[in-house]
Amino acid sequence: MYNNKFYVVQDGEFVNPNTNHLFSNGLDPKDFIVNQDGERYNFVGFIFNSEKILISFPKHSFSSTDLEKLPQNSVMLNKYIRILFNCIKRTVNNRNDKYVGIRNELNSDYPFIDFLEVYKYYKRYGLFTNEKEIKKFGYAGRISWKDTMNKSPKIINNHNLLFLPLIIKENIEQHVFISKCMAYVIDSTLERFSLFLEGEKTNLHTRDIDFSNTSLVITQLKKVKRTLFKNIHQHLVDSLISFFEQEKTKGGNYQLKIYSFHLIWESMIKEYLRTKFYGLNDRLEIEWSDSARNNHFEKKVAYPDMRGMNGFSIEPDYYLILNNKRYIFDAKYYQKLTKLDYKQVAYYFLLKHFETNRDVNGNIINELETYNALILPTEYEIYSEVHFELNPEYNVNESKFVIMAYYLNTLKVMEHYTNAN
Known part of the structure; x- marks a missing residue:
């Protein structure tokens, strides 16, 4: 790692032609997005090309000045590289089906998922x-x-x-043979990706096994599996088999590209709201507190269509009713907010009288105060602005309908996500 040369870019930022040339064999057309204003990067992750390493951080992680200085600050670079990978890892560990795409992206060029399963077994039980x-x-x-x-x-x-x-x-x-396979998987992976992986090597001697002969290793593992009875041991061997089926020897050329970072952003914001959201002040700014715990923000599925579950549904990212107030928030992993978010307008009007207290005749007893907002990344300190405020000339019944835009510091959200319980 100490002999490597680092190149740092940022998802959503303009492409650097010189950097593209250096990593041309590791960059694909889908790694870029072309708009009317030019070509921008379209992924988060790492490209290892012999002794050159390209790191693409999430949108708005750094200002352009800080990004330019980062490769020369090895301490800070190493810190944020590990935070980035741990954000990916934590989201992948969530078994929700919505994260299947991220798991596939993590595993697309190297069997990281299988390594993580083997290492989890090792940390809990030791070598087999x-x-x-x-x-x-x-x-x-x-x-x-x-x-x-x-x-x-x-x-x-x-x-x-x-x-x-x-x-x-x-x-x-x-x-036994399983132990040496575990040791190879753990030690070789930790060494190969020491840039962002932290862990303890086994240091078990494995040179008596030719792990380049993957077909023989897989055959032996399948034989050993037939002698095991406990599910935990069988799962371990399945992970080892899967690792050797996918491992490719490619010298120093590997990729880890995440194209679905918007899902990780959603997960990070949910954790931030759950553990730090305290409420809104009179200026509609969010008040944060380290003492806030377990706000039950949830992804709400509602069916405003008369056909119920057979009709159309809506799904705000974060929905919470607390102290007669309703919060409808949505995470947006945008480079820039340039257009009216019609979906957020629809959420307000379709949910306005949903879950309100009514009398026996269906009349509303007291209406919930509804607060509506988008949450976006920024490289700066937390700030907020009005995204949309309804002119009462267009709807006399809605004199105070506002959609706020809250900008949270990307790195602080990431760091909180990796440290939160």
Whole structure:
């Protein structure tokens, strides 16, 4: 890692032609998006090209000045590289089906998912060991009387029947083939991707196995799996088999590209709201608190269509009713907010009288105060602005309908996400 040269870009920023040339064999057409104002990067992640490494951070992680200085600040660069990968890893560990795409992206060029499963087993149980009981002739140890009487020679001495020598039982733990496969997966991956992976190597000797012969390794693992009975051990072997089926020896050329970072942004914002949202002040600014815990913001699925579940539905990202107030927030992983978010307008009007207290005749007893907002990334400190304010000339019943835009510092949200419980 210390001999590598780093190139740092940012998702959504204009393409650097010189950087593109250096990593031309690792960049694909889908890594860019072309707008009327030019060509921009369209991914988050890493490209390893021998001793050159390209890192693409999320939108609005750094100002252009800070981004330019980052490759020369190895301490800060290393810190934010690890935070970025841990954000990806934490989202991938969420078993929600919506993150299947991110799992596939993480695993597209190297079997990181299988490595993480193997390493999780290692951290919990250690290397796989097979405890085997052996029996041998001897005089020190735990005597197996049944085997001694059945198998030892019988000797009569002074009219006494003796069984000599005794058979001693001894339990030994043997490192088996599975252990060495685990060690190879863990140690080689940690070494190869030390840039962003943190962990403990096993340092187990594995040179007696030719891991380049993947077909033989996979065949052996399948044989061993048939001798195992516990699900946890079978799952471990499945992860090892999957790793060797996907591992490709490509020298120093690897890629880890995430095209679905908007889903990670949604997950990070949910965690931020859950643990830090305190409420809104009179200026409709969010008040944050480190003492706030477990605000039950949820992705709300509602069916305003008369056909109910057979009709159209709406799904705000974050929905919360608290103290007679309704919060309808939506995460937007945008480079810039340039157009009216019609969807957020629809959420307000379609949900305005939903879940309100009514009397027996269906009349509303007290109406919920509804607050509507978009949450976006910024490289600056937290700030807010009005995205849309309805002119009452267009709707006399809505004199105070406002959609706010809240901008949260990208790096702070990422760091909080990786540290939150």
